[in-house]
Amino acid sequence: MDKLEQYLDQVCRSIGGPRSLRRHVRQELREHLLDAAAKHRTGGLSEDEALARALAEFGKPEEMRTELEATHGHRVMAVVIDKALDWKEKTMRAKWLWTTWATAAIVVVIALAVLLITGIELFIVPKFNQLMRDGLIDPAIIDEQGVSWMLSWLNDFHQVAEHATWWVLLAAGAWGLFEWRVRSENKTLMRLSALGTVAVALMAVVWLTAATLLISFCLAVPAKGRLARIFALEQIAKIDVSVDALGEAVAKKDWQTAGDHVNRASQEMQRLAEESAVIPALITRNEPATVEKRRADVKGARETLSEAQQAVVNQDSGRIQTAIERFRKSYDPVRKGAKRLER
Amino acid sequence: MYRNPLVTPRMDTELLKGTLSLLILSLLSRKAMYGYEIAATVHRETDGALTWREGSLYPSLHKMEQGGLIVGKWEEKETGRKRRYYHITKKGRGALTEKVESWGELCQAVNRILEKSDGQA
Numbered sequence: 001m002d003k004l005e006q007y008l009d010q011v012c013r014s015i016g017g018p019r020s021l022r023r024h025v026r027q028e029l030r031e032h033l034l035d036a037a038a039k040h041r042t043g044g045l046s047e048d049e050a051l052a053r054a055l056a057e058f059g060k061p062e063e064m065r066t067e068l069e070a071t072h073g074h075r076v077m078a079v080v081i082d083k084a085l086d087w088k089e090k091t092m093r094a095k096w097l098w099t100t101w102a103t104a105a106i107v108v109v110i111a112l113a114v115l116l117i118t119g120i121e122l123f124i125v126p127k128f129n130q131l132m133r134d135g136l137i138d139p140a141i142i143d144e145q146g147v148s149w150m151l152s153w154l155n156d157f158h159q160v161a162e163h164a165t166w167w168v169l170l171a172a173g174a175w176g177l178f179e180w181r182v183r184s185e186n187k188t189l190m191r192l193s194a195l196g197t198v199a200v201a202l203m204a205v206v207w208l209t210a211a212t213l214l215i216s217f218c219l220a221v222p223a224k225g226r227l228a229r230i231f232a233l234e235q236i237a238k239i240d241v242s243v244d245a246l247g248e249a250v251a252k253k254d255w256q257t258a259g260d261h262v263n264r265a266s267q268e269m270q271r272l273a274e275e276s277a278v279i280p281a282l283i284t285r286n287e288p289a290t291v292e293k294r295r296a297d298v299k300g301a302r303e304t305l306s307e308a309q310q311a312v313v314n315q316d317s318g319r320i321q322t323a324i325e326r327f328r329k330s331y332d333p334v335r336k337g338a339k340r341l342e343r
Numbered sequence: 344m345y346r347n348p349l350v351t352p353r354m355d356t357e358l359l360k361g362t363l364s365l366l367i368l369s370l371l372s373r374k375a376m377y378g379y380e381i382a383a384t385v386h387r388e389t390d391g392a393l394t395w396r397e398g399s400l401y402p403s404l405h406k407m408e409q410g411g412l413i414v415g416k417w418e419e420k421e422t423g424r425k426r427r428y429y430h431i432t433k434k435g436r437g438a439l440t441e442k443v444e445s446w447g448e449l450c451q452a453v454n455r456i457l458e459k460s461d462g463q464a
Contacts, residue, residue: 011398024417028378028427029401035379036397059398067402071409 003051004033010061014082016073025068033058099188106195113202120209121161125154128213136227137220145219150212157209171198228281235272236338239265239331243324246308250320258312258320266305273298282337294337300330363395363403364412365446368431368439371413377426378404404429412438 012026036054037047045053058064091097131137139151160167184190242265249258272278279298280291304327311319370381381404382397407413412435418428431439 024427025401025405027425029398031377031424031426032379032382032397032401039383057397059396063396064398064401067399068405071402071405 003048003055004030007033007055007061011064011068014065014074014078015068016075021072025072029058029064099192102192103195106192106199109199110195110202113199113206116206117161117202117209118164120206120213121158121164124213125158125161128154128217131217131220137216142216142219147215147219150216153208153212154216157205228275228277231275232272232278232282233338235268235278236335238268239272240335242268243327246312246320247324250312250317253315253317255312255315259309262305262309262312266302266309269298269302269305273302282334294334297330297333301327301334304330362446363400364407365439365442366393367400367403367407367429368412368435368442371429371431372436372439375416375428375430377428379426381429407435411435 008026008030011029012022015022015025033051033054036057037050040050040053041047043050128137132139139148142148142151178191178194182190242261246258246261246265249255249261273295279294282294283291304323308320308323308327311323366385367381370376370384376384378400379397382400385393404413404415408415408429411432413429413431415427415429417425419425
């Protein structure tokens with residue numbers, strides 16, 4: 001009678017309305033089918049054959065369900081559950097689908113990890129080492145923080161990555177050996193386990209290296225800020241000296257000397273403007289000015305110095321004085337900012 | 344006309360569907376019956392000429408019950424099995440009268456056409 005109950009399940013599960021209605025409909029259909037099967041049994045059929053005949057005469061479960069749903073409405077949840085169960089039944093049987101999917105997913109993770117390691121080795125680590133050579137990242141500061149092992153790790157990472165070709169060949173050899181020699185019914189699972197382990201190990205390397213680079217850089221940033229500030233103050237002092245000397249040379253109408261000073265001031269101003277880290281370093285934490293405003297001030301000062309250069313070539317004292325006044329107007333906020341930093 | 348003896352003559356399913364409620368009301372006007380009894384009676388009294396998917400009887404019964412034409416009650420008879428017996432209501436009897444009249448008119452109209460077309464098929 002399992003067949004009968006299974007049939008009734010299929011027909012009645014998704015009928016809408018209260019549970020009692022489903023129970024009544026189910027009972028009513030069961031009675032009918034039992035009567036029909038009994039009649040076929042009296043005609044000489046076996047129990048199974050009689051039931052099969054009764055079910056066939058009653059109609060396909062999908063058709064019955066549709067007709068009963070049209071009368072009583074249907075339960076949304078039951079429909080969703082039915083679809084989910086159907087999907088589960090179909091997909092659970094497809095073992096190859098799950099293993100292929102899992103293998104593909106792990107291979108993608110491994111490829112991503114290799115790509116990240118290559119990127120770090122080719123682009124990030126050389127830049128980091130360059131910053132260390134330039135003194136912008138001070139190993140002493142990192143050492144003071146008790147994380148000197150990070151630099152050792154980066155060094156080891158670099159050493160290992162230098163022999164990447166050999167590592168790849170070794171991995172390919174191990175893989176080939178596994179595929180060639182291993183004969184086991186669990187081979188698929190073994191392959192998945194091996195790939196999963198490799199993926200976890202590679203991702204650990206990626207995370208550790210990325211964290212090492214980030215933490216070391218963050219710890220070293222204050223040193224970089226200090227250097228930028230020192231450079232900015234030196235440039236500003238040089239510009240001050242050149243502009244003062246320019247004023248004196250113009251007063252003496254010594255155009256040759258004036259030309260030298262205005263050119264020097266212009267060069268120093270250009271260096272100040274071109275060093276990207278310098279302008280932000282000239283702003284204190286409590287200052288309302290933004291980096292954009294300070295960059296605009298420096299740009300304005302550079303333009304007035306260009307005008308002064310032209311005026312010196314033309315030996316036009318009046319234009320030089322006007323340019324110097326305009327230069328001071330643009331340049332003063334930059335200078336005042338630097339003075340505040342000195343304090 | 345030659346008729347293949349291996350093929351059971353069956354009535355048009357659509358025609359049967361249209362007459363199902365009329366047949367049910369007619370049978371229930373005699374006495375209260377349960378689903379299987381209705382199907383078996385139709386089969387027996389028409390010598391199997393009116394045969395439909397037995398399951399489709401129940402949606403029709405339920406629809407008629409919802410419409411108040413019949414009432415279903417669980418009853419236990421001498422066999423000891425509980426069955427849902429359907430009783431025709433007053434509204435059902437009214438509907439039956441209307442349906443019988445409509446059926447008579449339909450039959451007459453169809454017959455008139457068929458008689459005039461006789462021999463031309």
